[in-house]
Amino acid sequence: MTRFLDRSxxxxxxxxxxxxxxxxLLPSYHHTNIARIMVLAVFAMGYNIAFGYTGLLSLGHALFFAAGLYATGLGVEQWGLPTGIALIGGLAAGGAVAVATGLLALRTGGVSFMIVTLMFAQAGYLTILYFGAVTRGDEGFVISTAARSLGGLVLSDSTTRYFMALALxxxxxxxxxxxxxxxxxxxxVALRENEERSRMLGxxxxxxxxxxxxxxxxYAGAAGAAYAVLFGYVGATFASIQYSIxxxxxxxxxxxxxxLGPFLGALVMFYLIDISSGYTTAHLAVVGLALLILVLFAPKGILGALRERGLKWLP
Amino acid sequence: MEFGPFLLLALMEGMVMSAVLALTAVGLSLVFGVMRVVNVAHGEFFMLGAVAAWFVTQAVPGHPALGFAAALLLAPLFVGAVAALADGLILKRLNYDPEATIVATIGLSYIFQQAALSFYGPDARPVLAPFDLRLQLPWFGYSGYKIAVVIAAALILIGIWLFMTRSRAGLVMRATQADRDTARAFGINVDRVFATVFALGAAMAAMGAVLIVPIQQAHYLMGHDPLLLSFIVVIIGGLGSLRGTLVAALLIGLSDGVISVFFSPTLAKILATLFVALVLVFRPQGLFGGQR
Incomplete structure (x- = not known):
């Protein structure tokens, strides 16, 4: 045990x-943006545990996010669950779907793992469309303001929403x-670096x-569940491949x-699109170019590059 | 309609789908086989082919068949050139690392979608079929053009097969697929082979798109389904095996046609995606691939 309050x-x-x-400090325009960024950052932090730390490049995380989103959204809207229970249900749904996917997908590795996760997520997305009578498909449904409260806190209120997102x-x-x-x-991390050696170590x-x-x-389920009650909208777009990317x-x-990388990435990307939309409507190209530039010139990302240049202690 | 004719109709629709799917998936399979690259932008090459076909047919006056013939030639050339450029500028610099190329081709696919949205627009637009012929069967009428699509796809595939097995360039490609380093040791310019294969794969997707665009309109988001189905076909057929890919295209196309007609297209795709995931998990060499 190092010092209790170390620098990281x-x-x-x-x-x-x-x-x-x-x-x-910030003008109110940014409150909703940053609340959204924080929720998406939770999703990305979960992704980072699989991809960044364990080396599992999944192309199907939208499935876990959507599991949380729909479990909570349908829970409060259609099955009349109390919001607190529905939120826990969303968290559990994300974890359960991930474990079920993993039991099958983890029998493969590398490129096969990416494609298997992509296929499961696609099957999940299509299933949501198939049961359009319940899920309202692409159009989605809005969660009533009455259902968006937790122990007396009104989650549709901008300030409460910000602090709830921050707490999560x-x-x-x-x-x-x-x-x-x-x-x-x-x-x-050892598994990411050398799976065989870790196996040999027992x-x-x-x-x-x-x-x-x-x-x-x-994490993905928690982010999805929080997204449903904080922003009050549930739709099939959140299960599409775009939300895995x-x-x-x-x-x-x-x-x-x-x-911190996922939060920093979400923050930079969100405002990159927000600011660039003042000049161009080509959002897709901004995302595409960002991916290309990253993979070509900065495969380690912002904090990865900083860590290489001196900040070795960065966790 | 009674069950028999209904099934016949479903199978005929499935054949058209199989034909286009086979062209697109063989392109993807070729790229994976030779280069070991999973090209997520393959669906976007399909879309670019359809959009290019629309531009070409608009530019060529006179009988629709003239414009269509020009499109069948020019659209694959254009898409192939774009692909060769992408290979040289991006994939080569990544040393064809599997994970990096997947991320890069995802990036490319966004850029192609945006390009189509900006220069072509959000509307779906039709391309006129080169001829208008209706085949009257005892139970229903059927488009003669759809049958022509199946024949054309078969001819193109035979051409590709002859090219791969009989020509020197095909031999060089197969040598590179079998062993990249030995091929290089024998003086084969692997970089040029890769650029050619990537262009050829993309051009095949574009050919499939040009054939389908008189039936299904050109739209900037149309690349999604072909990509998914090509993945499914290539995996079920065994990654990199052309013969397996053809058989799988037939299997998936026909079953998709039957399930779509009798139940729902969405259900057909759910079953196909789950099926492919399970094939990858339990039989990674594909249903028709041999043990490696």
């Missing part, structure tokens, strides 16, 4: 404090920091990968295998 913990607490202060973000980030600094987290790769994917699914993009941009 201070850095992460400082980021949370800065986001808390941002609510009072803070818990998710500190849990992730604890995970990657724990012995389990080191095993995950770690069962399948179990650890399944664990990583399951935790990753819990987004966390990959955020993680690559911010830095794979860094705790």
């Amino acid at each position: 913990l201070i850095l992460h607490l400082a980021v949370i404090a800065a986001l808390f202060a941002a609510q009072y 973000f803070a818990v998710a980030m500190l849990a992730k920091l604890a995970l990657v600094r724990s012995p389990t987290g080191r095993v995950l 770690f069962d790769p399948f179990r650890y990968k399944l664990l990583a994917l399951g935790i990753s699914g819990l 987004l966390p990959l993009l955020y993680v690559l941009l911010g830095g794979a295998g860094t705790v």
Whole structure:
């Protein structure tokens, strides 16, 4: 055990404090944006546990996000569950779907793993469309304001929403920091670096990968569940391949295998599109070019590059 | 309509789909086989082929057949050139690393979609069929053009097969597929082979698109389904095996036709995607691939 308050913990607490202060310092236009970025960052942090730390490049994380989104959305809208229970249901749904996917997909590796996850996610997306009578398909459904309250907190209110998103973000980030600094987290990194050697040291790769994917699914499910009640809309777009690519993009941009990378990536990408939309409507090209530039010139992302240039302690 | 004729109609629709799918998927399979690159932008090459066909047919006056013939020639050439450029500018610099190329081709696909949206627009637009012929069967009438599509696709595939097995360029490609390093040691310019294969694969997707565009309109998001189905076909057929790809295209096209007509197109795609995921998990060499 190193010092209780070491510099990486201070850095992460400082980021949370800065986001808390941002609510009072930034003009209100940015509040909704940053609340959304924080929820998407939770999704991307989960993606990073699988991709950045364990080396599992999934192209199907939209499935886990959508599992959380729909479990919570349908829970409060159609099955009349209390919001708190529906949120926990969304979290659990994300984890359960991820574990179920992992039990099959983790029997493969490399390119096959990407395609299997892509196919499962696509099957999930099409299933949502197929049961359009319940899910309302592409059009989606809006969650009534009455259902968007939790223990007296009105989640549709802009300020409450911001603080709820921040609370989720803070818990998710500190849990992730604890995970990657724990012995389990080191095993995950070892698996990414050299699976055979980890096996030789007595770690069962399948179990650890399944664990990583399951935790990753819990994060995605939590983000989906929070998205449903905070922003009040549930639709099939969130299950499409685009939402599997987004966390990959955020993680690559911010830095794979860094705790803060996904948030930084989400923040930069969101405002890149927001600012560029003032000049051009070509959003797709901005995303495409960002992916190309990253993979060609900066495969380690922003924080990955910083870590190489001196900040070695960055978790 | 009674069950028999209904099934016949479903199978005929399935054949048209199989034909176009076979062209598109053989292109994808060729690229994967020789280069070991999973090209996520393949569906966008299909879309670019359809959009290019629309531009060409608009530019050529006179009988629709003239414009269509020009499109069948020019659209694949254009798409092949774009692909060769992408290979030289991007994929080559990544040293064809599997994960990096997937991310890069995802990026490319967004850029192609945006290009089509910006220069072609959000509307779906039809291309006139080169001829208008209706085949009257005892139970229903059927478009003669759709039958021509099946024949044309078969001819193109035979051409590709002859090219791969009988020509020197095909031999060089197969040598590169079998062993890249030995091929290079024998003086084969592997970079040029890769650029050619990538262009050829993309051009095949474009040919499939030109054939289908009189039936299904050109739209900037139309590349999604062909990409997914080509993936399915290539995996079921065994990655990199051309013969397996053909058989799988027939299997998937026909079953898709039958399930779509009798149940729903969405259900057909759900079953196909789940099927392919399970094939990859339990029989990674594909249903028709041999043990490696």
